[in-house]
Amino acid sequence: MDLESQRAWLVRDGRVVRGPMTIASGGEGHETPVGHSLRVYRKDADHVSGESQTPDGRPAPMPDSVFFADGGIAFHAGDPARSSAGCVRMEDDDARATFAELQVGDKVQVVEASEERAARAGSSS
Numbered sequence: 001m002d003l004e005s006q007r008a009w010l011v012r013d014g015r016v017v018r019g020p021m022t023i024a025s026g027g028e029g030h031e032t033p034v035g036h037s038l039r040v041y042r043k044d045a046d047h048v049s050g051e052s053q054t055p056d057g058r059p060a061p062m063p064d065s066v067f068f069a070d071g072g073i074a075f076h077a078g079d080p081a082r083s084s085a086g087c088v089r090m091e092d093d094d095a096r097a098t099f100a101e102l103q104v105g106d107k108v109q110v111v112e113a114s115e116e117r118a119a120r121a122g123s124s125s
Contacts, residue, residue, distance in 0.1 A: 001025075001088065002113045003032060006080075008088065010101050017101065021094040026073075027083030033069045038108040042067040043099060047076065051085055062087070064099035068108040075102075 001008035001023065009019030025032040044065045050072070052060035062076040071086060075098050078089035090098060102108075 001108070001110050003034070003110065004113045008075075008090070008094075008098075010098060012101070018094070018097050021090055021098075022080045023075075023094075024078070024080040024083050024089040026086035030083075030085040032084075032086050032088060032110060033071075033073060034110050034112060035069070036109050036111070038068045038110060040066055040068050040102050040104050040106045040108060043102070043104065045099065047074070063092075064095040066099055066102050069110075075099075 003025050005020075006023050006025065007020040008023045009021070010017045042065075044067070045063065047062040047065035048059040049062050050059065054060050062074065062078065065074040065076040067074040069086075073086045073088075075088045075090060075095060077092045077095035078084070078087075080089050080091060082089065
């Protein structure tokens, strides 16, 4: 997933199997963690937030949650036009596909593309 472009891809055996998918990552003060070796540690098709609420005060639904970072950070269905509290919101179809494809133990990479390019350019000199 690239935080700069707000896009994600599902990759299996070195091949893109879905994507690019439009996402919304964490907003100011609630950034989505960056890393190359994050791992899926839990999945919950019917998760509800312990932090966010709907306008009427109920816990916000987080359907098709795939948790991959400390603090309950997950991919889940939600409006990709709004930033989150660190999670990665995706269109419903993309969240369902991500939930189906990713399994506990699978690696997740969250990057800033420009930093990746700069690091690669620096390591090739």
